[in-house]
Amino acid sequence: MRRRLSYGMVGGGPGAFIGDVHRMAAELDGLARIAAGAFSSDPERSAAKGAEIGLDPARVYGSYGEMAAAEAARAGNDRLDFVIVVTPNHLHFDVSRTFLEAGFHVVCDKPLTTELGDAEALCRLVAAGDRVFALTHNYGGYPMVKDARHLVRGGTLGEIRRVQLEYFQGWLATPLEETGHPQAAWRTDPARAGVAGALGDIGTHAHHLARYVTGLEVEALCGELTTFVPGRRLEDDASLLMRWSGGVRGTLTVSQVAAGEENGLAIRVFGSEGSIAWRHGDAETLWHRTPDGRARARRRGHGWISPEAARASRVPPGHPEGFIEGFGNLYRNVISTIGALDEGRTPDGAELDFPTVWDGARGVHFLERAVESGRRGAWVDARYEPPGEPPAEREEPGESTR
The missing domain is CATH 3.40.50.720 (NAD(P)-binding Rossmann-like Domain)
Structure with a gap:
């Protein structure tokens, strides 16, 4: 550029x-x-x-x-x-x-x-x-999330069977919005936050993380949405059963009233030939386990991690990377893509590695389906194709995930 x-x-x-x-x-x-x-x-x-x-x-x-x-x-x-x-x-x-x-x-x-x-x-x-x-x-900007994507989509885990998601925070365990706290005030206000509280604020991150790592889409879900803090107008806790494409099953548990938790985002993907586990509290480690009981900690910064993870790593191992760098990786790709268009060239695949408007529409649809399911107390159809989504955006999961 x-x-x-x-x-x-x-x-x-x-x-x-x-x-x-x-x-x-x-x-x-x-x-x-x-x-x-x-x-x-x-x-x-x-x-x-x-x-x-x-x-x-x-x-x-x-x-x-x-x-x-x-x-x-x-x-x-x-x-x-x-x-x-x-x-x-x-x-x-x-x-x-x-x-x-x-x-x-x-x-x-x-x-x-x-x-x-x-x-x-x-x-x-x-x-x-x-x-x-x-x-x-x-969170898709973290190196070891990219490494997880490489393993899952590359078939290392075999046939994907289950995706487990959780995101726990505790900052809204009390009626903080009543104190005038500006962030709490708008995030618990339906007029400004939208139809969902905890699901909209952090559940959408977990939903996108699973889609990014696996390439799967939610086909149906059944949710229970709960408001624990009296007087709060949006849910502060939710549990969802989820049916993903290809027969994959999973759950999402999200809460902003998990007292003592700070930012407990985690994903686990289970396949016929192994599993991976990543959590935000130890963002530099991706655990890869196989059916014979072996467990390997894949650490950021080492030469044997995937090329995608290596490209997203900024400093040598032992020097922690995290939140700002994950954001920075996303922005680097966006800025490189804009620069490529400015120079009259086609952006490459690495530059285009960022969430799009169509990912955003899928997230909003997911929220609306989850809220409807919670109100009805029933399974709802969650299949969706955003308008105008180019074929390149509809990246199909590999045969190994089906």
């Missing part, structure tokens, strides 16, 4: 957590720099954030509409290359649509939208244009 790209950010104002994470990750490899932002719907707060990170005050805006119009009028290398959307969920659709229609590439935090119709509208908009749209399911 011949030049460093420039980007803008919508959301991520003073007191926000994830906006700063996105900014650090986008700039980790020196491939992009922030040049503009509408960091808050409050112009004063937006200006304060712009001043904090040293932006030109003329490119700090009080609304995303103002930002889109002003930045679209710029030309050449003075124009933004892409925009990062890190607002509460209810704004994802309109902000993303606004910048796509203004001609910008977009990177959006998950979930894609709060309603499936809006997600499908974005799918059609992306399919009809030439803009890159990425969704930040960052």
Whole structure:
């Protein structure tokens, strides 16, 4: 790539957590720099954030509409290359649509939208244009998750039989939203978070992780959604039985009221010839077990891990990598893809390794099906094909996973 790209950010104002994470990750490899932002719907707060990170005050805006119009009028290398959307969920659709229609590439935090119709509208908009749209399911950026994908899809485990998922947090074990905590307030508010609470906030990560590692899709599910904290308007705990394509079975357990847990994401995949296990608390280790009782700890940074995992590793073994680097791997691929298009070449497969708008639509559909199942107390059909999804996106699992 011949030049460093420039980007803008919508959301991520003073007191926000994830906006700063996105900014650090986008700039980790020196491939992009922030040049503009509408960091808050409050112009004063937006200006304060712009001043904090040293932006030109003329490119700090009080609304995303103002930002889109002003930045679209710029030309050449003075124009933004892409925009990062890190607002509460209810704004994802309109902000993303606004910048796509203004001609910008977009990177959006998950979930894609709060309603499936809006997600499908974005799918059609992306399919009809030439803009890159990425969704930040960052756990797919971890080296050993990529190693797990390599083993599962490459047939090392034989015929896949079961996928077990869990994601436990404890930060909402008390009614934190009643204290004025900004993150808790919007994540437990249906008007801003959407139809799901814990499932929408963290369950979608587990759903995408399983799809990314296995190449399978959920065909049916049966869920129990529970709200443990009195007065809370969305579920804070959920358990799902899941039937995946090819006859594979599995479960997903998710909770944000698991007192004492911090960020307990984990996946286990069981096949006829072995299994793999990865958990976020020990993200540099992937366990590979075989039917004869042998267990091998595959560690990041060593020469015998898969090429995909090696490409995603940044430092030698013994020097821990984690959350920011996982995000950074995703951003490196997105930025490289945008750069390739800018240079008039076709991005390669490694560059295209990031979640798309169609992955986002699948996630929203999954949430709606899970909520419906919880309300009905019954199995529901979860099969789905997003509109406009190109054939290359519908990567079929290998024969070994069927």
